[in-house]
Amino acid sequence: xxxxxxxxxxxxxxxxxxxxxxxxxxxxxxxxxxxxxxxxxxxxxxxxxxxxxxxxxxxxxxxxxxxxxxxxxxxxxxxxxxxxxxxxxxxxxxxxxxxxxxxxxxxxxxxxxxxxxxxxxxxxxxxxxxxxxxxxxxxxxxxxxxxxxxxxxxxxxxxxxxxxxxxxxxxxxxxxxxxxxxxxxxxxxxxxxxxxxxxxxxxxxxxxxxxxxxxxxxxxxxxxxxxxxxxxxxxxxxxxxxxxxxxxxxxxxxxxxxxxxxxxxxxxxxxxxxxxxxxxxxxxxxxxxxxxxxxxxxxxxxxxxxxxxxxxxxxxxxxxxxxxxxxxxxxxxxxxxxxxxxxxxxxxxxxxxxxxxxxxxxxxxxxxxxxxxxxxxxxxxxxxxxxxxxxxxxxxxxxxxxxxxxxxxxxxxxxxxxxxxxxxxxxxxxxxxxxxxxxxxxxxxxxxxxxxxxxxxx
Amino acid sequence: xxxxxxxxxxxxxxxxxxxxxxxxxxxxxxxxxxxxxxxxxxxxxxxxxxxxxxxxxxxxxxxxxxxxxxxxxxxxxxxxxxxxxxxxxxxxxxxxxxxxxxxxxxxxxxxxxxxxxxxxxxxxxxxxxxxxxxxxxxxxxxxxxxxxxxxxxxxxxxxxxxxxxxxxxxxxxxxxxxxxxxxxxxxxxxxxxxxxxxxxxxxxxxxxxxxxxxxxxxxxxxxxxxxxxxxxxxxxxxxxxxxxxxxxxxxxxxxxxxxxxxxxxxxxxxxxxxxxxxxxxxxxxxxxxxxxxxxxxxxxxxxxxxxxxxxxxxxxxxxxxxxxxxxxxxxxxxxxxxxxxxxxxxxxxxxxxxxxxxxxxxxxxxxxxxxxxxxxxxxxxxxxxxxxxxxxxxxxxxxxxxxxxxxxxxxxxxxxxxxxxxxxxxxxxxxxxxxxxxxxxxxxxxxxxxxxxxxxxx
Numbered sequence: 001x002x003x004x005x006x007x008x009x010x011x012x013x014x015x016x017x018x019x020x021x022x023x024x025x026x027x028x029x030x031x032x033x034x035x036x037x038x039x040x041x042x043x044x045x046x047x048x049x050x051x052x053x054x055x056x057x058x059x060x061x062x063x064x065x066x067x068x069x070x071x072x073x074x075x076x077x078x079x080x081x082x083x084x085x086x087x088x089x090x091x092x093x094x095x096x097x098x099x100x101x102x103x104x105x106x107x108x109x110x111x112x113x114x115x116x117x118x119x120x121x122x123x124x125x126x127x128x129x130x131x132x133x134x135x136x137x138x139x140x141x142x143x144x145x146x147x148x149x150x151x152x153x154x155x156x157x158x159x160x161x162x163x164x165x166x167x168x169x170x171x172x173x174x175x176x177x178x179x180x181x182x183x184x185x186x187x188x189x190x191x192x193x194x195x196x197x198x199x200x201x202x203x204x205x206x207x208x209x210x211x212x213x214x215x216x217x218x219x220x221x222x223x224x225x226x227x228x229x230x231x232x233x234x235x236x237x238x239x240x241x242x243x244x245x246x247x248x249x250x251x252x253x254x255x256x257x258x259x260x261x262x263x264x265x266x267x268x269x270x271x272x273x274x275x276x277x278x279x280x281x282x283x284x285x286x287x288x289x290x291x292x293x294x295x296x297x298x299x300x301x302x303x304x305x306x307x308x309x310x311x312x313x314x315x316x317x318x319x320x321x322x323x324x325x326x327x328x329x330x331x332x333x334x335x336x337x338x339x340x341x342x343x344x345x346x347x348x349x350x351x352x353x354x355x356x357x358x359x360x361x362x363x364x365x366x367x368x369x370x371x372x373x374x375x376x377x378x379x380x381x382x383x384x385x386x387x388x389x390x391x392x393x394x395x396x397x398x399x400x401x402x403x404x405x406x407x408x409x410x411x412x413x414x415x416x417x418x419x420x421x422x423x424x425x426x427x428x429x430x431x432x433x434x435x436x437x438x439x440x441x442x443x444x445x446x447x448x449x450x451x452x453x454x455x456x457x458x
Numbered sequence: 459x460x461x462x463x464x465x466x467x468x469x470x471x472x473x474x475x476x477x478x479x480x481x482x483x484x485x486x487x488x489x490x491x492x493x494x495x496x497x498x499x500x501x502x503x504x505x506x507x508x509x510x511x512x513x514x515x516x517x518x519x520x521x522x523x524x525x526x527x528x529x530x531x532x533x534x535x536x537x538x539x540x541x542x543x544x545x546x547x548x549x550x551x552x553x554x555x556x557x558x559x560x561x562x563x564x565x566x567x568x569x570x571x572x573x574x575x576x577x578x579x580x581x582x583x584x585x586x587x588x589x590x591x592x593x594x595x596x597x598x599x600x601x602x603x604x605x606x607x608x609x610x611x612x613x614x615x616x617x618x619x620x621x622x623x624x625x626x627x628x629x630x631x632x633x634x635x636x637x638x639x640x641x642x643x644x645x646x647x648x649x650x651x652x653x654x655x656x657x658x659x660x661x662x663x664x665x666x667x668x669x670x671x672x673x674x675x676x677x678x679x680x681x682x683x684x685x686x687x688x689x690x691x692x693x694x695x696x697x698x699x700x701x702x703x704x705x706x707x708x709x710x711x712x713x714x715x716x717x718x719x720x721x722x723x724x725x726x727x728x729x730x731x732x733x734x735x736x737x738x739x740x741x742x743x744x745x746x747x748x749x750x751x752x753x754x755x756x757x758x759x760x761x762x763x764x765x766x767x768x769x770x771x772x773x774x775x776x777x778x779x780x781x782x783x784x785x786x787x788x789x790x791x792x793x794x795x796x797x798x799x800x801x802x803x804x805x806x807x808x809x810x811x812x813x814x815x816x817x818x819x820x821x822x823x824x825x826x827x828x829x830x831x832x833x834x835x836x837x838x839x840x841x842x843x844x845x846x847x848x849x850x851x852x853x854x855x856x857x858x859x860x861x862x863x864x865x866x867x868x869x870x871x872x873x874x875x876x877x878x879x880x881x882x883x884x885x886x887x888x889x890x891x892x893x894x895x896x897x898x899x900x901x902x903x904x905x906x907x908x909x910x911x912x913x914x915x916x
Contacts, residue, residue: 049788085552085785088559094543097555101546101655197559327543330507 007215011069021072025054028074032159040133041154043079045119053116067114069218076154076163079120080197091125094334104195109222121150127199128339145175146394152179162210168199170397172207173412178388180414180423183209184216188407191223200319213443217241238436256380257299264398267386273416311357312405318354321346364406379429383412387422411442465673469527479530483512486532490617498591499612501537503577511574525572527676534612534621537578538655549583552792562653567680579608585657586797603633604852610637620668626657628855630665631870636846638872638881641667642674646865649681658777671901675699696894714838715757722856725844731874769815770863779804822864837887841870845880869900
């Protein structure tokens with residue numbers, strides 16, 4: 001029996017009848033049984049409910065109905081996102097048994113597309129920075145990153161083939177990067193946050209993780225908003241998966257811009273990995289052919305970009321304080337130190353500073369995108385400062401938070417291994433609303449660099 | 459120190475400084491301490507939080523800020539309505555610790571108006587028909603009615619001066635009637651149901667209870683929707699409280715229509731009470747003056763009205779099954795017998811029957827309001843079949859469910875006592891969106907009949 005680890009492969013086997021949703025679920029459950037006691041990716045599991053969903057979806061296939069590539073695919077949902085009649089624990093003690101009375105919009109969309117909701121994946125407390133119980137499956141002493149810790153670890157272990165995650169600073173890209181999985185943080189507002197615990201509404205994004213770029217396109221498709229509020233709706237989403245093989249733009253898409261002035265610093269290993277990537281794909285190399293040569297350049301960032309990380313953090317702190325401040329005062333024991341510090345910072349921030357931070361944000365989001373020059377539409381930056389650090393932290397969001405602030409879409413993908421066997425990833429940033437372009441670029445890069453997947457050392 | 463039992467009176471004392479929000483809260487808390495162990499009106503109380511709110515609102519007054527008549531008024535919220543960081547228990551065992559991550563829209567509006575959220579009032583399981591723990595304060599062997607059992611009992615005891623309630627069949631009017639308090643079920647869609655557990659979305663209404671008609675106007679004001687969805691918004695609400703004293707329409711408003719063909723039967727005591735009411739207010743009586751004479755007539759109902767109770771029940775059953783069916787299958791122990799029967803009925807209802815029931819409903823809601831003739835704009839019917847029955851039931855919604863179905867606004871008010879000291883109430887039904895008219899009629903009736911309030915027998 002085939003044992004696919006990507007949604008793309010699973011959908012193929014399910015389509016041809018070589019695998020049923022029930023069999024696919026059994027494989028995921030077997031991996032949960034094998035790894036979960038060491039990895040702790042799940043806050044809540046509903047294996048009985050998942051089995052019923054799998055049986056129903058298997059029966060549907062027998063009647064000839066196939067809902068598409070997510071039909072029968074087990075997914076995990078970050079535990080700040082509502083799933084009907086599962087608790088939305090939010091990494092909180094007080095809310096640990098808060099059953100949701102309905103699905104969040106994003107969950108409802110996945111369910112309608114045939115995904116099997118396996119359970120809730122561990123989040124750091126309130127999607128902030130305090131180390132969670134989850135461990136990095138590539139090294140149990142390391143952090144999986146945060147705040148979407150469980151989603152990244154579960155996908156890395158194949159406990160589920162895709163997962164929903166969310167990002168306010170670097171909570172999608174960073175854990176995906178540390179765990180060696182692929183991620184997409186769509187454009188701000190592309191995916192509804194209805195039914196999702198807010199951390200900072202101006203910055204909160206829902207996104208997804210999986211084991212290849214095509215899987216991200218498949219997951220984004222039902223999530224992308226089309227009709228919530230007609231007067232305020234983002235541009236209509238493309239059919240992302242077919243856009244991956246749209247050859248019309250391939251030349252234009254094989255162009256990557258580095259951002260030398262980026263206000264964050266990576267470890268030497270990460271810089272080496274990117275330099276190697278550039279060396280191996282550069283169009284000036286004789287061995288690159290017409291169809292796989294990449295052009296690289298370096299783009300200057302506007303001077304104001306150096307304010308971005310600080311402003312992002314300020315907005316996050318202030319809006320987190322607006323939501324949590326009163327509750328933290330009443331239930332201090334339910335706020336671990338890092339989120340407490342964030343909220344305290346927010347509580348003591350003078351409002352005019354917040355106004356200025358928001359003004360620059362609006363400038364970046366609406367008035368100008370000065371860095372997109374001609375057809376240089378994709379930035380490449382490290383997905384994190386380096387490999388996963390110790391489990392006493394959740395790592396630094398320094399390379400991600402600017403994209404939460406600008407709201408530009410990002411895709412991250414693993415590109416190399418450190419000497420001690422930890423994955424390193426890069427992050428591509430695209431134009432607002434152009435997740436189609438961005439995913440196509442990412443898929444071509446994925447294909448051209450031939451990243452070597454490894455078995456888990458567990 | 460004054461001890462007001464209405465919002466109107468409390469607002470007056472707070473305005474003049476004769477009473478502070480903290481003192482008013484203390485009075486409510488004293489009544490909770492006195493009655494709650496026998497009445498069981500509350501599913502959750504946050505006395506510490508209420509005290510903080512009261513202190514803040516007392517301090518606001520000292521700076522000259524008065525938010526209006528709800529400033530510092532303790533209210534109860536039916537336990538199917540979300541209040542931030544209180545559980546929304548829904549009368550369910552499984553959901554008993556489901557803390558809400560935000561206020562329902564209706565709660566947010568009350569809070570902004572200065573109301574103090576005291577806690578959550580007992581609901582029957584899932585706002586259906588199973589007898590709750592709450593007892594009727596006029597006779598502890600009787601039911602307070604359902605499903606807004608705790609709201610009615612708490613207001614009757616003065617544990618809070620107003621409460622939010624909800625109605626799908628007769629869940630606002632019936633308990634208010636049994637407990638001798640005043641209630642409003644506004645026009646369908648007048649008050650947002652965002653953040654409220656659905657029972658049957660086509661029929662679900664949020665409304666309020668209090669101790670006089672003017673209090674209902676005060677409570678409705680912030681709740682009435684104005685701006686949720688501009689293209690689909692109800693007519694702009696009036697300023698209900700000032701409309702009460704708009705003398706321009708008084709003549710036209712002192713007209714009540716009885717509905718002889720109404721498809722429900724009341725006990726003789728109730729019919730006597732209404733006959734007495736008519737006799738005492740009829741314009742033909744010599745002792746009635748120009749300013750307090752009422753005209754009465756009898757209006758025929760259209761023949762299709764006889765289908766209404768059955769169709770209302772069918773829609774409720776089907777939509778409850780759509781929401782709860784799957785969960786009941788998985789958690790049968792969390793569904794007591796009456797709601798179980800309702801859901802089972804829904805599950806076994808052929809869909810075309812539902813379509814026909816909805817079609818007649820749309821007809822009543824949109825196409826015609828044949829019974830409103832000339833200036834005969836207010837119907838008077840019993841608010842319940844009689845006084846509160848034994849605590850083994852929650853009573854019959856027969857007089858109320860047609861108004862949930864047609865969506866017309868209703869106000870109920872106590873008008874008489876039975877020989878053994880239980881309140882009897884009538885229900886006024888008005889034109890769609892015309893809660894202003896309806897409240898004005900109810901206030902005039904309240905003033906003219908001089909209903910004698912009694913002390914609780916507890």
